[in-house]
Amino acid sequence: MGGMPLVDENTVVSGLIPPGHKVATSDIAAGAPVRRYGQIIGFASQPIRAGEHVHVHNVAMGEFDRDYAFSADVKPIGYVAQSATFQGLVRENGRVATRNYIGILTTVNCSATVAKGIAGRFDGESLARFPNVDGVVALTHPMGCCIDTKGEGMRLLQRTLAGYARHPNFAGILVVGLGCEANQIAGLFGAHALEENDLLRTFTIQDSGGTSKAIAKGAAIVLDMLGHANRATRRSVPASHLVLGLECGGSDGYSGITANPALGAAADLLVRHGGAAVLSETPEIYGAEHLLTRRAVSPEVGRKLIERIRWWEDHAARNHGEMNNNPTPGNKAGGLTTILEKSLGAVAKGGTMNLQAVYEYAESIIDKGFSFMDTPGYDPISVTGLVAGGANVVCFTTGRGSAYGCAPSPSLKLSTNTALWHRQQEDIDINCGSILDGEHTVQQMGQAIFELVLRTASGEKTKSERHGYGQNEFMPWFVGAVM
Known part of the structure; x- marks a missing residue:
């Protein structure tokens, strides 16, 4: 660690240096760049002597130019002659999974409790009949309403939910909404060309008659999906x-x-x-x-x-x-x-x-x-x-x-x-x-x-x-x- 390339590792350390911390290998003048990995990590905020502890007490951020040199180091990739293999789960659309879950997604925080209630119906004992299924998970979040329906926040949320809905590690997905939120199920599906089917289901709490009825409805849907998911087998x-x-x-x-x-x-x-x-x-x-x-x-x-x-x-x-x-x-x-x-x-x-x-x-x-x-x-x-x-x-x-x-x-x-x-x-x-x-x-x-x-x-x-x-x-x- 120093202001110039390393020339001598026989540095005498002054004081105790905590594990994982840095020591100067040469004198560094105040204002001079401090380098690690051959790159600038900051600038000396005071003179640093060889052997001294280098950390926040004597290093500060500073502006410097980076040479982006676009594409200067592109090189051919040496692909192997025969690819390694693993035991994956091949979905009907050809995508390959490493896990086999049923997922419950929410459009809004208001439907999080119902989603968790549905997943809670499927503990280890109830899943024993489905040994090829890794579990039923409720993935909830704190957003989905009182945001600009055409803004960046909504785009990010919907893109994330759509990505999970399509993820091959899910054999089936249930999307649960409240019903009146900004992040409407129809808007989510329309924006990302999602179509409901036997393994991609949706409903809202308001249209289901309330919390307990929504949990019962969701549990029945998940149970149907579990039978399909359990038929999945791994292959090379x-x-x-x-x-x-x-x-x-x-x-x-x-x-x-x-x-x-x-x-x-x-x-x-x-x-x-x-x-x-x-x-x-x-x-x-x-x-x-x-x-x-x-x-x-x-x-x-x-x-x-x-x-x-x-x-x-x-x-x-x-x-x-x-x-x-x-x-x-x-x-x-x-x-x-x-x-x-x-x-x-x-x-x-x-x-x-x-x-x-x-x-x-x-x-x-x-x-x-x-x-x-x-x-x-x-x-x-x-x-x-x-x-x-x-x-x-x-x-x-x-x-x-x-x-x-x-x-x-x-x-x-x-x-x-x-x-x-x-x-x-x-x-x-x-x-x-x-x-x-x-x-x-x-x-x-x-x-x-x-x-x-x-x-x-x-x-x-x-x-x-x-x-x-x-x-x-x-x-x-x-x-x-x-x-």
């Missing part, structure tokens, strides 16, 4: 059917050197096997976006990413915030100093492949290869967008210790350090701290993650699934005024 399919969501949360100073690059190596492997890997969290690539634009398959793709960056800068300014409000206190305690540093580590999840496409929030992911989706950095909102886009497996790196799941798609959690693995092993699926311990290389750990993704896609339960995570974490992104 190519890994090219996987859409892997790449997420990080509770990051620390180790994230960018262990779990994130290891996940990037796994993402590269999936792309080489013909699958799709999708990076997200636009505020958490801020300051590192130039590393992605260089890999964009065309200048148009690169410029689309920069357009989303500019939207976020304007969004933060309009709401009297700043992009460096991220990292969180937990990130800083773990050694991350600025959003620039956090972003450089976060981008490593995206591996090294070409950037094929940039998607807006919850848009359908139609491109194979590596792509990016514009989402907030808040984990539940970000992953909700990825799943709405079609992600059927999620990998979630964490250094501080995240507990998270995202029905209907399984979420694997990867620890950045072995201390976290020992402390919170009941929530972590694989320990990437072994890279730091010298037991594995990044590439070896990437291979292990890729193999775990295949087993998970084949039905092996994640830690979060065993704990019952997934329903409460559904959180569509809302942008706009509530009136």
Whole structure:
């Protein structure tokens, strides 16, 4: 860590440096850039001597030019001769699922209690007759009314709900409305060309006669769907059917050197096997976006990413915030100093492949290869967008210790350090701290993650699934005024 390229690692440390934090390897003058990973993470707010602790007390944000160099690093993808396989569920429309759920969606918060009441009728005992079904889940949210019916907030909400309604991991979907909300079922279905059928049903509480009658009606519909869902069986399919969501949360100073690059190596492997890997969290690539634009398959793709960056800068300014409000206190305690540093580590999840496409929030992911989706950095909102886009497996790196799941798609959690693995092993699926311990290389750990993704896609339960995570974490992104 220093103001110039590293020339000597034999630095004498002055004072105690917490685990995961940084130390200067050379003297840095006040105002000079501070670099990590060979990139600027901030500027010295005071002189920093070699061996001193480098953190928020002596580093600040500052403006500097990025060289976007659109498409400069595009390269051929070395596809494997024979794709890896997993045991997937092939739907009638040809899409491939990794899980087999019945889902209950709500148009508005007012129908959330009924949706949960319906799902509550189907516990472990009542589902014992349907061994091929993973569960019945109610995915509720706090919005759906008193918003502009033609505004951005409504578009995002409806796009998210439509994405879940179409998700292959749902064998059947029931949409429950109140009846008088702004987000009308007819408007949702019309905007996204959804058509009701035996496995996509709808009703409103007002037309059903009230709460208890609506719950009974919904339970009868779900019971009909369960018989169909239980007939699904797994068979061998190519890994090219996987859409892997790449997420990080509770990051620390180790994230960018262990779990994130290891996940990037796994993402590269999936792309080489013909699958799709999708990076997200636009505020958490801020300051590192130039590393992605260089890999964009065309200048148009690169410029689309920069357009989303500019939207976020304007969004933060309009709401009297700043992009460096991220990292969180937990990130800083773990050694991350600025959003620039956090972003450089976060981008490593995206591996090294070409950037094929940039998607807006919850848009359908139609491109194979590596792509990016514009989402907030808040984990539940970000992953909700990825799943709405079609992600059927999620990998979630964490250094501080995240507990998270995202029905209907399984979420694997990867620890950045072995201390976290020992402390919170009941929530972590694989320990990437072994890279730091010298037991594995990044590439070896990437291979292990890729193999775990295949087993998970084949039905092996994640830690979060065993704990019952997934329903409460559904959180569509809302942008706009509530009136």
